Amino acid sequence: MEQLYTAQLETPAYVFAEEPLLESLDRVKSIASDNRCHFLYSMKSLEYPTVLKKMLNHVEGFAASSVFEARLARELLGSSGTVHYTTPGIRSRDIPEILELCDYVTLNSGNHWRRLTPHLQGHIKIGLRINPGISLVGDERYDPCSSSSRLGMHIPEFRAHLRKNIQLLPHISGIHMHTNCEGRDFGGLLKTVEKVSRDMGDILNDMEWFNIGGGYFFEYINDEEMEHFRSAVDLLQRRHNLTVFMEPGGTIVRSSGYIVASVLDIVGPVRSKVAVLDTTINHMPEVYEYEEYTPDVIGNYGEDEYDEEYAADYDDDDYYHYTLAGASCLAGDQFGEYAFEEPLKIGQRLIFRNMGAYTMVKSHMFNGINLPNVYFVDKSGELRLERNYTYDDFLNRCSAHSTNGSL
Ligand SMILES: Cc1ncc(COP(=O)(O)O)c(C=O)c1O
CATH class of the missing domain: 2.40.37.10 (Lyase, Ornithine Decarboxylase; Chain A, domain 1)
Structure with missing residues (x-):
């Protein structure tokens, strides 16, 4: 430069420079394919269309957190890619557009689940975000898993909700979690996946997919840490027969800017x-x-x-x-x-x-x-x-x- x-x-x-962008994309794409993970890019870290277009040959789709992001994702992908939607703030009036633009939507709470599921029928696959309760980030402001976090349902809350609303279970096909921020190792991811498997393995067995979120700097992760990643993904795939999605954001675009x-x-x-x-x-x-x-x-x-x-x-x-x-x-x-x-x-x-x-x-x-x-x-x-x-x-x-x- x-x-x-x-x-x-x-x-x-x-x-923005294409060369480092392609290096990051190649790195994460090969980690995803070595581990049979489905690679989405989380748009929130950079929504610049010139850069997003360069990603089209590398990613399977985009992870959006708003209707505007979902619109941009769909415009770029056309009909050949998936749009995943995750936000703690879904509004009822956004539902028609979400149905038109997205393939997967992750609900964030028991209320979301009860109120919105009846309106999200059709092609869309519904997931639920959980808070597995293992904090990996020191600063609470960036910790999606703090005890006061609004981001996803705590597992006991999830179970309590399910007891009262068991008829809703067949409408969800996946579980989503995003538990880290600027992570440089995968020990915490493995511990978290082991806990989720222990605490809600019976539910995972009924699901089709699991999204492990983003929050990692893949550029700093060594071979030993990759073993932890492999074990975490393997556990979800082998023990629970799940399709695994990953949706990194910052690690893909950071060095290109x-x-x-x-x-x-x-x-x-x-x-x-x-x-x-x-x-x-x-x-x-x-x-x-x-x-x-x-x-x-x-x-x-x-x-x-x-x-x-x-x-x-x-x-x-x-x-x-x-x-x-x-x-x-x-x-x-x-x-x-x-x-x-x-x-x-x-x-x-x-x-x-x-x-x-x-x-x-x-x-x-x-x-x-x-x-x-x-x-x-x-x-x-x-x-x-x-x-x-x-x-x-x-x-x-x-x-x-x-x-x-x-x-
Ligand atoms: C649900 C979700 N997925 C993915 C990401 C991307 O995280 P990062 O840019 O740290 O990889 C975020 C970031 O906040 C997120 O909230």
């Missing part, structure tokens, strides 16, 4: 300078949401901090230290502390990497700061501008539009 320092692109910019920014200003005392960039945390809101997260910047010492040899040679004084900050009025619009071999200069470009997931989809126009231009770099290295946002887009976000230049 060296060319991003020099290419004729206007900053700030989201740049960059944010290219320019240094607008450098302020502050010599030892703790702040470089103000023309991007902002509005363009990568998880930097603010996740308190411990400092995004990767190419050329920053921190990028190599896991390289022990490099770390051993590191001398703080050899580097120029900066807080990188955004262009909005928010005091906390800061990306973190960085160290560079050369002093930064006004006008210089910086490249944030691993910016493909949960950035564009969460971006907004706080302060009226425009969204980044969107560029795509194809396999041959050709960079093209796909979208630039204008004052009219800003007006749309402000619930207004201009006709012939007047509001």
Whole structure:
């Protein structure tokens, strides 16, 4: 991505690159096929159609969490792929569209199950989301399995509901769970599947399919961990004769995205300078949401901090230290502390990497700061501008539009 320092692109910019995207897709597709899993892409991490089109030869379908995502999925897939729908917030008025667009719908609660099942008849396969009750994520805000989570039915609740509504059981054909966030191992998945098999194996035996959700960084997982994955999937397939779906999101698109920014200003005392960039945390809101997260910047010492040899040679004084900050009025619009071999200069470009997931989809126009231009770099290295946002887009976000230049 060296060319991003020099290419004729206007900053700030989201740049998506085909090559790392295809690498991630190949990696996960081969894990899925080695394990006889059905591979869906969870659209919520990035819904950019140019990227979604590149996925069509790799995935069996898309996992959507809203009617808009389901519409986009169906538009791209045509009649040749499946759309799976999972949300804790299904509205009755969405049902006709869900029936038209989707093949699978996962209900989230006993109420959902009782109220909506009669309206979801026909071709659609109905699943139920469970909360197996094993927390794999330290921070409750991102833990789908915390005791107070609304995401899926706890198994005892599921059983109690079933006792009172046994007539509903034949209408469901699958179980869904999504239990992790940025997981780097599969020990927890195996433990969870073992618990589900123990606690509701009799119900699993009546089901056709099981969706293990997303929440894993497949790029970091080693062979030993893959054994845990294999065992978890194998248990569902062999013991319970289930078709297994997986629906990763972020791991597929993360490394394909960059944010290219320019240094607008450098302020502050010599030892703790702040470089103000023309991007902002509005363009990568998880930097603010996740308190411990400092995004990767190419050329920053921190990028190599896991390289022990490099770390051993590191001398703080050899580097120029900066807080990188955004262009909005928010005091906390800061990306973190960085160290560079050369002093930064006004006008210089910086490249944030691993910016493909949960950035564009969460971006907004706080302060009226425009969204980044969107560029795509194809396999041959050709960079093209796909979208630039204008004052009219800003007006749309402000619930207004201009006709012939007047509001
Ligand atoms: C139900 C469900 N499936 C899949 C995913 C994708 O997770 P990730 O992007 O972490 O792989 C999510 C993310 O929140 C989710 O809620």
